Amino acid sequence: MAFDETKHDYKVIGTRPVRPDGIDKVTGRALYGADLSAPGMLTAAILRSPHAHAKIVKIDTSKAEAMAGVKAVVTSRDFGLPEDQDLRDTQDNCMARDKVLYDGHAVAAVAAINAQVAKAALKAxxxxxxxxxxxIDVDDAMKGDAPLVLEGRALETVPEGWSQNVTNYCEFGHGDLDDGFARADLIVERSFKTGATHQGYIEPHACLASMGPDGRGELWCCTQGQYMVREVCAGIMEIEASQLKVTPSEIGGGFGGKTTVFIEPVALALSRKAGRPVKLVMTREEVFRASGPTIHSSTDVKIGMTKDGTITAARADLRYSGGCYPNGTCEMGAQAAFAPYDLKAVRTYGWNALTNRPKEISYRAPGAPTxxxxxxxxxxxxxxKLGLDPVDVRLKNAADKGTKSSYGVTFEDIGLKATLEAAKAHPHYTAPLGPNQGRGLSCGFWFNFGGNASVTLSVNTDGTVNVTEGNPDIGGSRASISMIAAEELGIGYDRVRTIVADTTSIGHSDTTDGSRVTFTVGLATIKAARDAKTKMCARAAALWGIDPEAVEWVDGAAQPSGPNAGKFPPMSLAEIAAVSFQTGGPIAGHHESNADGAGVSFGVHLCDIEVDPETGASKVVRYTVFQDAGKAIHPDYVEGQLQGGAVQGIGWALNEEYIYGEDGILQNPGFLDYRVPVASDLPPIDTVILEVPNPGHPYGVRGVGETSIVPPLAAIANAMSRGAGVRLTQLPMSPPRVLSALMAKG
Amino acid sequence: MKSIPVSTTVNGDAVDFVCAPGETLLDALRNRLSLTGAKEGCGTGDCGACSVTLNGRLVCSCLVLAAEAEGAEVGTVEGMADHDKLHVLQQSFLDHAALQCGICTPGILVASKALLEENPEPTDEEVRYWLAGNLCRCTGYDKIVRAVQDAAAKMRSA
Amino acid sequence: MRYATPKTAAEAASLLMEDAARVLAGGTDLLVQMKSGRLAPETIVDIKHLPGLRDITREDGGFRIGAAVSGAEMGEHTDLVAAWPGVVEGVNLIGSTQVQGRATMAGNLCNGSPAADGVPAQIAAGAVARLEGPEGTRDVPVAEIPTGPGKTSLKRGEFVTSIFLPARPERSGDAYLRFIPRTEMDIAVAGAAVNLVLGADGTVAEARVALGAVAPTAMEVPEAGAALTGSKLEDPAIEAMVDAVRAACKPIDDKRGTVEFRTHVAGVLAKRAARIAFARAGGQA
Structure with a gap:
């Protein structure tokens, strides 16, 4: 049988069923990283550097080892030296080898009979x-005389003349900048700085490890990718991937921060040494000091525009620091910077420099928001300055189908203009503003990933279906995947159950990141379902004694594809499944692939803020998100992504930042002074979902998770400029900074 | 360090446990009583993921010593549903998709229940201020406020 | 470590004479400090089982508030809120709803934080703390309890058992405002309390202004109070008061705010608090 590549009359897609893991999560039954215990389990704790940068001269663990109740102590001596450089960096980050590179860098760990003994042992x-x-600061780090965090790590692409801290360099763009700027009526050039932020997931990193001297191990942990954990841990522990079973727990938020390991190899090493299971849970302070916050940035932007609002040339220089190991986040920033615009002359340059901060890990659309x-x-x-409407100017220059983007890709169908037009037509855009209020808007963009996924779809004899996949569910993906399977098979949503499997139960899937799961795993689920349908049609054909090609799948049942195929009543999935043992055995569909065609996603945010002119305090009073979802599988969870990303961006714009003292020590490693938005800080976050189908997906799905964190930073800065008359070029726009700008303005 | 025996009531059940003097109620619930619904997001009272009621009063169980629970009545998320019947708030959170990762959900449900017992008809602003001590990083709080308000309306008309 | 639940004040005082003994009332500061490792007490003295410590009682027309009364309980006490709205709103600003279920006004005072939200309005109110100790009972003005960040004038073995808020004359009102970057859950960057009594003619007869988070301790600024006296909060009086407030500020630069910001905002808050207190006292501009 053949399938239409695209499907339009949906029965399940676009509805809002209750998620399958919902009851577990509202009753407290759902098990997260720290919720599992094992018989004979030990409790572990990690000793961390009190210095921003120091050579480790000596570590003496003898007193701790001699303490009653202490069962294992490990340092970097207990780990090999992986050949792969990235793996070596990850290992070094989990347990410092020669130098500590930031305040909070791990230097030793203990497993003991309880937390009190473990804590006491650390002191010994x-x-x-x-x-x-x-x-600490990226601009300082790039200077020739800066203290060197690591040496000899610059890629060949880095031009000469910078500090060795500069490890990565990139440039993108096309056209003649000089000519473009020469044609401009107005040129504005500004410099910006942004603070480092943290994903702020509420669940600290946690794992339960059990490993024997034979190199076989089991790991339970909260992660965005169990296969990633397996590869990295197997590499660091020098064991075979097949021998390490990694089971992902429910995950209490990630936003990119759980796409690597910080503690898992340490727990495995302690377990191997102690011969007992080991639980290791970070404290909140450890999460802030020693997990993976985002980059901080220093950026110059220069744009030329004619009086009618046409952008003639644009340039951005982006200097990012992602902490103490090399990373290439500048590339994503340099590619994203001008993505919303159709430009004849554009150039972006990016640098990444090392600083004595914790290693950067992705945070929702990494590199793009800044x-x-x-x-x-x-x-x-x-x-x-030109007295032009901000939506009109963006529409005038907006990227569209066929636009050659600033990073080289030519866009297919994209929803930028649709979101801009929706914003302009929305009542919010023209609603009256109160005193001290201003309205700002900004576009946002994210690439979206595809990548590897494995899906097995098992048809049970009672007519129900299990989907087995390998991507931890952060925001409702099991619901979406179940809906896709139900839609494709023509059965009810309640007949499908999707589970996220451990690493031994199904083949590899890439990590839950890049807004890839609904697109990639969804695509694999469609294909696995179609594989199962083909097999079910063949079973029906065999029962009917006709050619399998003469059977088609309609409304959840196999039926002869036309009058010539023969006259048989349709056989439902349940009927075919019920007799499957007599027709050739169990039925399952599979799909394993490396997907491309993820389809970029654009959004526009509209924001009203009110600024207290006497204190510099600002409050978001109205907020609307417009975003292209391609096709919203479960609109509730699409809205949830738009709202959650917007609020993270609001936090980034107004209050969140890593604050360091002169001594390089992090001053605010806790939720008290790392100020994520609380419920009372916010208005309702309204959402408008646009559906401009992604041609790379049969339902038109695009990833939606990341774009929403991008626009709030500028939307709020723009609202502040229009409401309070001050344009801040440094984030966060905390009250002291705003007040000082207000007072300078007079 | 001598362990302390504690007799208390959790979700209506009489329970006994022993704890260390400095042990928190949160640790005792999770590690001694296997009630892992309350979560430790910060351990310093800043996130609310460990919210429980102590003698009817909403508290962070990470800021209560386990020993203080002697003779007290403790309520956790595990006690919200009536056997197989979900509490109105629990059902409302499902219906409104008011959770994504779900780690903050137990604390927010316990806190919301305490709110509606004290104030059956809160304004949105009252809901937001009452829940200011319950951090949620996934949802932006929008659907949470809607779910609480819808549950409140249902509870008023029940 | 041990956990003790004394049943008499004398027993509590004797436990507190031991090395590394700490009082546990609401625990919302103590447990945080234990978690961070800043404090490692040997003996935790839970004073909630002492008689009277969980009660709010009327006394001489005023209120005696037990040291273990939570912020939430204060907020639910209608008469107390009517008489001392500023004191109660200060205490009610401490932490979240959850923290309000435990945190106490006395604990907020004895923690010694310069930024304690519960303290400036107590100082402006002329509140008096009752202490128990090895040498018996004594009463000390709240303003004299904090002596510096994390430090108090309490002697070894002493602890606060209650705080007394005096009777209110007619035409009086108080208010407390603080500035934080978010709407909730932060430590005050600056705070200001104003307590006013109006004369029969509607002008300010008595005024006390106290500040938080702008000096090593919460403090009264008598010059600021004096600037309001005799006025109906006309602009010149307010400006003089704001100047006096800013002149008294000796804040620090830290992760929560700059010297300039704290100083400026303390004046803004004092101005706004004065207007609220004036309105509560029935004043008409």
């Missing part, structure tokens, strides 16, 4: 440090 470990000069914040701030300033 003696570490001798030789302090080294440190560097880049687009700078660009969208300058575009807005130009609209103000």
């Amino acid at each position: 470990i003696e570490v001798e440090y030789e302090k080294l000069p440190h560097v 880049a687009i914040y700078a660009v969208e701030s300058v575009v807005d300033e130009m609209c103000q």
Whole structure:
């Protein structure tokens, strides 16, 4: 049988059923990283550096080892030296080898009979440090005389003349910049800085490890990717991947922060040494000091525009620091910066430099928010200066189907203009503003990933279906995958149950990141369902004694594909399943693939803020998100992604940042002073979902998870400029900064 | 360090446990009584994921010593449903998709229940201020407020 | 470590004479400090089982508030809220709803934080703390309890058993405002309490202004109070008061705010609190 590549009359897609893991999560039954215990389990704790940068001269663990109740102590001596450089960096981050590179870097760990003994044992470990000069700010780190975090790590692409801290460099763009700027009526050039933020997931990293001397191990942990954990841990522990079974727990938020390991190899090493299961849970302070916050940035943007609002040339220089190991986040920023615009002359340059901060891990659209914040701030300033409507200017220059993007890709169908037009037509855009209020808007963009996925769809003899997949469910993906399977098979949503499997139960899937799961796993589920349907049609054909090609799948049943095929009543999935043992055995569909065609996603945010002119306090009073979802499988969870991302961006814009002292020590490693938005800070977050189908997916699905964190930074800065008359070029726009700008303005 | 025997009531059941003097009620619930619904998000009273009621009063169980529970009545998320019948708030959170990762959900449900017992008809602003101590990083709180308000309306008309 | 639940004040005082003994009332500061490792008490003295410590009682027309009364309980006490709305709103600003279920006004005072939200309005109110100790009972003005960040004038073995808020004359009102970057859950960057008594003619007869988070302790600024006296909060009086407030500020630069910001905002808050207190006292501009 053949399938239409696209499907339009949906029965399940677009409805809002209750998620399958819902009852577990509202009753407290759902098991997260720290919720599982094992018989004979030990409790582990990690000793961390009190210095921003220091040589480890000596570690003496003898007193701790001698303490009653202490069952294992490990340091970097208990780990091999992986050949792969990335793996070696990850291992070094989990347990420092020669130097500590940031405040909070792990130096030793203990497993003991309980938490009190483990804590006491940490105090008994003696570490001798030789302090080294440190560097925290990216601009400082790039200078030739900066203290070196690591040496010899610059890629060949990095031009000469920078500090060795500069490890990555990139450039993108096309056209003649000089000519473009020469044609401009107005050129604005501004510099911006943004603080490092943290994903702020409420669940600290946690794992339960059990490993024997034979190299066989089991790991239960909260992660965005159990296969990633397996590969990394097997590599660091020098064991075979097949021998390490990794089971993902329910995950209490990730946003990119759980796409690597921080503690899992340590727990495995302790378990191997102690011969007992080991539970290791980070404290909140450890999460802030020693997990993976985002980059902080320093950016210059220069844009030329004619009086009618046409952008003639655009340039951005992006300097990012993602902490103490090399990373290439500048590339994503440099590619995303001008993605919403159709430009004849554009150039972006990106640098990544090492600093004595924790290793950066992805945070929702990594690299994009800081880049687009700078660009969208300058575009807005130009609209103000030229007296142009900010939506009209964006529409005039908007990327569309066929646009050659600033990073080289030619866009297929995209929803940018649709979101801009929806924003302009929305009552919010023209609603009256109160005193001290201003309205801002910004575009946002994210690439979206595809990648590897494995799906098995088992048809049970009672006519129900299990989907087995390998991507941890952060925001409702089991519901979406079940809906896709039900839609494709023509059965009810309640007849499908989707589970996220451990690493031994199904083949590899890439990590839950890049807004890829609904697209990629959904696509694999469609194909696995079609595989199962083909098999079921063949079973029906055999029963009817006709050619399998003469059977088609309609409304959840096999039926002869036309009058010539023969006259047989349709056989439902349940009927075929019930006799499957007599017709050839169990029925399952499979799909394993590396998907491309994820389809980029654009959004526009509209934001009203009110600024207290006497204190610089600002409050978001109205907020509307417009975003292209391609096709919203479960609209509730699409809305949830748009709302959650917007609020994270609001936090980034207004209050969140890593604050360091002169000594390089993190000043605010807790939710008290790392200020994520609380419920009372916010208005309702309204959402408008646009559906411009992604041609790379049979239902038109695009990833939706990340774009929404991108626009708030500039939307709020623009609203502040229009409401309070001050344009801030540094994030967060905390009250002291706003007040000082207000007072300078007079 | 001597362990302390504690007799208390959790979700209506009389329970006994022993704890260390400095042990929190949260640790005792999770590790001594296997009630892992309350979560430790911060351990310092800043996130509310460990919310329980103590003698009817909403508290962070990470800021209560286990020993203080002697003779007290403790309520956790595990006690919200009546056997197989979900509490109105629990059902409302499902119907409104008011959770994504779900780690903050137990604390927010316990806190919301305490709110509606004290104030059956809160304004949105009252809901938001009452829940300000319950951090949610996934939802932006929008659907949570809607779910609480819908549950409140249902409870008023029940 | 041990956990003790004394049943008499004398027993509690004797336990508190031991090394590394700490009082546990609401626990919302103590447990945080234990978690961070800043404090490792040997003896935790839970004072909630002492007689009277969980009660709010009328006394001489005023209120005696037990040291273990939670913020939530204060907020639910209608008469107390009517008489001292500023004191209660200060205490009610401490932490979340959850923290309100436990945190106490006395604990907020004895924690010694310069930014304690519960303290400035107590100082402006002329509140008096009752202490129990090895040498018996003594009464001390609340303003004299904190002596610096994390430090108090309490002697070894002493602890606060109650705080007394005096009777209110007619035409009086108080208010407390603080500035935080978010709407909730932060430590005050600056705070200001104003307590006013109006004369029969509607002008300010007595005024006390107290500040938080702008000096090593919460403190009264007598010059600020004096600037309001005799006025109906006309602009010149307010400006003089704001100047006096800003002149008294000696804040620090830290992760929560700059010197300039704290100083400026303390004046803004004092101005706004004065207007609220004036309105509560029945004043008409």
